[in-house]
Every structure is written in structure tokens, then in C-alpha cells.
């Protein structure tokens with residue numbers, strides 16, 4: 001399948017690169033690495049995202065080129081949809097993107113059942129960044145330091161700074177190769193983790209003060225409401241990583257983060273330790289993801305939404 005993607009890159013001239021709403025380091029790092037690669041090959045290329053780039057990723061090379069306006073899609077020969085298990089994950093422009101002649105999906109989500117013909121999907125890959133690296137290697141191209149920086153960022157962030165279950169030999173090997181090609185782990189960590197906006201820390205303090213533990217301390221619940229965002233002048237972008245806070249607590253097996261996205265709508269992010277499978281829980285509720293990191297969206301007030309998630313967790317014996 002990788003050969004097919006290389007063929008498309010060789011034959012086409014105008015590319016769109018996009019990823020999911022609520023951008024993360026893997027989505028952004030993968031997009032920019034691919035963008036820099038295609039540019040180097042003399043291609044025309046646009047990176048479009050529905051959401052704005054979180055501030056801590058602005059240091060990445062090429063980030064100023066990312067647009068939030070899709071424009072006329074008829075100009076594109078092909079579109080790369082990165083880190084998305086479904087096309088709908090790109091947001092409101094999914095329908096228009098679908099009309100682009102050639103769609104290529106590069107992704108590592110377990111729940112991906114292949115929404116387009118040309119795809120590179122491997123749930124064993126730590127990150128989409130690792131798959132972009134496979135593509136670059138297959139093309140026998142030596143990455144520039146900016147490309148290495150983007151891919152290191154993708155792997156670093158999707159493995160939770162090399163702590164999660166997806167921190168495989170392959171992930172570490174690829175990351176170390178990126179260091180050899182010019183990525184600086186210290187500089188990248190500082191940019192991503194040590195330049196948090198004050199609004200985010202204020203919001204975090206507020207969210208943590210509302211922490212509750214369920215199921216004999218095995219499930220941690222954190223909630224952020226629209227009111228919390230308004231009163232701390234923070235945005236949804238600032239909640240990236242909050243779901244991990246619950247997992248830091250001793251005895252917690254599953255961490256849930258309920259984020260209000262509409263008057264009666266919550267997005268629920270789930271994280272688990274070890275072999276506990278939250279992908280299954282998310283899937284039962286209409287969502288998806290990976291074994292240790294999944295998400296879904298539910299309608300209702302916070303109490304009823306919380307109850308439904310906890311019921312599924314109990315019913316499926318996720319926590320013993």
C-alpha cells in the first residue's frame with residue numbers, strides 16, 4: 001500500500017493535508033512533516049485544519065502555513081487525511097473534502113475500518129508520525145532537521161512522553177533516528193510542556209478541584225463546563241492533556257474527562273492503565289480510539305452522561 005501512496009505523490013501536483021478537530025501533537029507533527037516533504041519534492045501543498053493550532057505547537061517549522069480556510073477543493077489532485085479513523089473527524093468540511101479525486105488515509109487508530117481506498121493503517125504504530133516516517137524511509141529520502149523535529153514531536157506527544165503502552169521499540173527507534181537527523185528532545189519538550197499559558201493552568205486548577213473518584217477509587221472523573229472556560233478565559237484547546245491528570249492518582253485504573261461542548265453535549269475522553277480496554281467502552285457509546293486512550297460524545301446533562309459511562313464500564317467488566 002505504501003507503494004501506491006508513493007505513486008500518488010509522484011503523479012499528483014496539488015495536495016491537501018488535513019487532520020482531526022481538536023488537534024494534538026501527532027496530528028500537527030505528521031501534517032507538517034508531510035507538508036515539508038511534499039514541498040521539498042516541488043509539490044503544491046496546503047495544510048488545512050478546522051481548529052486553530054494550540055500555542056505550544058507554533059514553534060514547529062511550517063506551522064505558520066496552516067490555514068483554517070479550506071477554499072476551493074477542485075484545485076486539489078489528492079488529499080491526505082492524517083490521524084483520522086473516520087473522514088468525519090476532520091470536521092465540518094468533511095463532505096467537501098470527500099469530493100477530492102484521490103483520498104489517502106494514514107492512521108493508527110484501532111477503530112479505523114478504512115474509509116478510502118488508498119491507506120496506510122497500522123494500529124501497532126505508536127503514532128501517525130511513525131507511519132509518515134515509514135513513508136519517508138520507503139521513498140529513500142533523508143529527512144531535513146525540520147522534518148525530524150515534526151516527527152519527533154508526533155511520537156513524543158502520542159506516547160505521552162514515552163510513557164504509554166505504545167512506547168514500543170519501533171517508537172523509540174524512530175524517535176532516536178529523528179534525534180540523529182537533528183531534532184532536539186530538550187528544546188521540543190520545553191516548547192510543548194513548559195510554555196503553558198496561564199489561562200490553562202487556572203483552568204486546570206479549577207478542573208482538579210472538582211475531581212471525583214468512583215468505583216472504589218478506580219475511576220477518576222474530571223469535568224470542564226463551558227462556564228469554566230468562560231470564567232477562566234480559556235478555550236477547549238487548553239484542555240489537551242487534562243484527561244491524563246486522573247491517571248496520575250494511585251489506584252486509579254480509568255480516567256474520564258468530561259468536556260462540555262454544547263448546552264447538552266459532552267465529549268468524554270478516556271484513559272486507562274495497562275490492559276484495561278477503554279476503546280471497548282468508547283465503542284459501546286458510539287466512539288472509538290485505542291486500548292488505553294479513547295473518546296466518545298454523549299447528549300445529556302453531566303449527571304446522566306457520567307452515569308451512562310460508568311454503567312458501561314461496570315457492565316463490561318473493564319475494571320475487575
Ligand SMILES: [Mn+2]
Nearest residue numbers: 026083128158
Ligand atoms: Mn495519533
